[in-house]
Amino acid sequence: MREKILAAIDKNSKLSAQDLAIMLGSTEEEVKAVIKQLEDEHIICGYPTLINWDKVKCERVTALIEVKVTPQRGLGFDKVAERIYQFDEVQSVYLMSGGFDLTVIIEGKTMKEVANFVSAKLAPMEGVQSTATHFVLKKYKEHGLPLEQEKLDERMLISP
Amino acid sequence: MRDPLSKKVISIQPSGIRKFFDIVSEMKDAISLGVGEPDFDTPWHIREEGIYSLEKGRTFYTSNSGIKELKIEICRYLDRRFGLQYDYEHETLVTVGGSEAIDLALRAMINPGDEVLIPQPCYVSYHPCTVLAGGVPVIINLKGENDFKLTRQELVSAITKKTKILILPYPNNPTGSVMDYDDLKALVDVIIENDLYVISDEIYSELTYKNRHVSIASFPGMRERTIVINGFSKSYAMTGWRLGYAVGPENIIEQMTKIHQFAIMCAPTTSQYAAVEALRNGDSDVEAMRDAYDKRRRFLVHAFKKMELPCFEPFGAFYVFPCIKSLNMTSDEFATKLLMEEKVAVVPGTAFGECGEGYVRISYAYSIDNLKIAMDRMERFIRKYK
Numbered sequence: 001m002r003e004k005i006l007a008a009i010d011k012n013s014k015l016s017a018q019d020l021a022i023m024l025g026s027t028e029e030e031v032k033a034v035i036k037q038l039e040d041e042h043i044i045c046g047y048p049t050l051i052n053w054d055k056v057k058c059e060r061v062t063a064l065i066e067v068k069v070t071p072q073r074g075l076g077f078d079k080v081a082e083r084i085y086q087f088d089e090v091q092s093v094y095l096m097s098g099g100f101d102l103t104v105i106i107e108g109k110t111m112k113e114v115a116n117f118v119s120a121k122l123a124p125m126e127g128v129q130s131t132a133t134h135f136v137l138k139k140y141k142e143h144g145l146p147l148e149q150e151k152l153d154e155r156m157l158i159s160p
Numbered sequence: 161m162r163d164p165l166s167k168k169v170i171s172i173q174p175s176g177i178r179k180f181f182d183i184v185s186e187m188k189d190a191i192s193l194g195v196g197e198p199d200f201d202t203p204w205h206i207r208e209e210g211i212y213s214l215e216k217g218r219t220f221y222t223s224n225s226g227i228k229e230l231k232i233e234i235c236r237y238l239d240r241r242f243g244l245q246y247d248y249e250h251e252t253l254v255t256v257g258g259s260e261a262i263d264l265a266l267r268a269m270i271n272p273g274d275e276v277l278i279p280q281p282c283y284v285s286y287h288p289c290t291v292l293a294g295g296v297p298v299i300i301n302l303k304g305e306n307d308f309k310l311t312r313q314e315l316v317s318a319i320t321k322k323t324k325i326l327i328l329p330y331p332n333n334p335t336g337s338v339m340d341y342d343d344l345k346a347l348v349d350v351i352i353e354n355d356l357y358v359i360s361d362e363i364y365s366e367l368t369y370k371n372r373h374v375s376i377a378s379f380p381g382m383r384e385r386t387i388v389i390n391g392f393s394k395s396y397a398m399t400g401w402r403l404g405y406a407v408g409p410e411n412i413i414e415q416m417t418k419i420h421q422f423a424i425m426c427a428p429t430t431s432q433y434a435a436v437e438a439l440r441n442g443d444s445d446v447e448a449m450r451d452a453y454d455k456r457r458r459f460l461v462h463a464f465k466k467m468e469l470p471c472f473e474p475f476g477a478f479y480v481f482p483c484i485k486s487l488n489m490t491s492d493e494f495a496t497k498l499l500m501e502e503k504v505a506v507v508p509g510t511a512f513g514e515c516g517e518g519y520v521r522i523s524y525a526y527s528i529d530n531l532k533i534a535m536d537r538m539e540r541f542i543r544k545y546k
Binding site for chain 2: 007015019023024153156157159
């Protein structure tokens with residue numbers, strides 16, 4: 001049931017416990033209990049909303065920063081990653097394989113704000129060797145969902 | 161001037177769905193639950209393979225019975241999923257949708273006067289295709305109390321000396337009914353004793369929600385007297401690609417191929433290449449879609465329970481077939497009123513046979529959000545007239 005619930009709400013967190021119970025052939029109580037447990041175990045970590053900010057008159061800049069890091073003995077990359085993700089501007093931090101170590105995704109109001117963050121906070125941080133900043137020009141798809149409006153139902157209204 | 165038309169063709173009634181379609185098309189902002197095709201787009205990797213085949217210039221006819229790779233994949237698939245073994249060279253024919261395969265099978269097998277058993281409610285093409293092929297359609301009126309399954313008794317009572325073919329349309333459109341192993345087993349010896357042939361329309365075989373679909377051809381003694389019809393429309397959401405197939409005994413497939421060769425030439429080339437990809441790498445897509453349908457199915461069955469509308473739990477296809485007799489309206493009146501008053505379009509059960517009277521077909525090939533709105537409206541409607 002855990003996996004079933006997770007799969008069902010992965011793309012739509014608005015489904016109520018009652019809906020989920022009906023759709024998964026369970027009871028409302030069970031669904032509520034399982035979700036509670038998943039939240040307690042921090043498997044469900046939150047319920048953010050997927051917003052296409054480009055459509056709102058509200059300037060936002062997203063940047064993806066490749067960060068090379070000197071790992072610390074006994075702590076690896078975790079310590080540096082933790083120092084980075086504490087900043088509110090940071091949306092995501094991933095440890096990567098390949099040519100660099102951390103991917104840091106930053107959101108800021110202006111390009112200047114992001115640049116400031118990188119030069120003042122990120123680059124000088126202890127353990128950070130180098131950074132390369134890439135600004136996002138347009139977002140097409142996030143969390144498995146296209147940001148463009150869904151296309152209309154083109155099917156014939158009635159068919160055998 | 162002489163009458164330019166064929167009397168036989170004129171004798172055929174236009175589909176009951178057509179009439180309703182015209183009314184619905186006039187209505188703006190109606191929510192339709194009347195569609196008989198998936199709401200999903202064809203999975204991208206399948207579409208991409210079709211595009212690639214065009215880029216490579218694969219724009220020619222294929223061999224009449226279909227490209228070899230596709231026929232091989234079809235046979236592998238049928239074996240993998242349903243334990244059916246067929247020879248791709250002599251026992252497989254790729255057609256323009258399942259509907260062409262139905263037509264071909266009937267035309268290849270019927271001699272004038274042969275009776276064809278058609279259990280109704282069912283898909284709309286069996287009856288006219290039988291008439292066009294010179295056969296005599298014999299309707300078996302299925303019953304709601306049997307969940308619209310074909311029972312042994314019903315079959316036995318319909319058989320005459322002239323009966324040659326039984327059409328077995330399960331999982332069923334419009335009822336959503338399925339025939340499980342035991343249900344089919346009860347028919348097998350009747351079919352064999354009476355030397356009948358079966359056209360088994362298994363187009364919804366991937367959309368079952370309790371047990372995996374069982375094909376009648378998998379029973380001992382049935383393979384040599386069964387044409388299995390299937391296709392890509394429902395399982396891979398590929399309706400517009402127009403691609404289906406038939407497998408069966410070589411002597412029948414050979415004659416079907418002959419008609420196909422003269423009437424159609426070959427199924428669309430692009431679609432055939434895309435279908436190879438579907439069969440090779442599409443299992444997870446089928447599973448994901450089945451899973452989505454299953455959730456909606458539960459949602460609708462629950463909604464009808466709440467409305468106190470009798471409705472057996474359908475375990476196949478993507479239709480629910482609730483009984484509306486308690487409202488003292490005909491199916492036609494119900495569907496028309498529901499459309500006019502609440503702007504929800506459903507298909508009257510009578511579009512699928514007279515015994516569909518008292519029922520309506522509701523499709524769940526729609527998003528949950530859509531279904532929710534539609535069910536709210538329908539509930540309001542039913543409270544008003546009950």
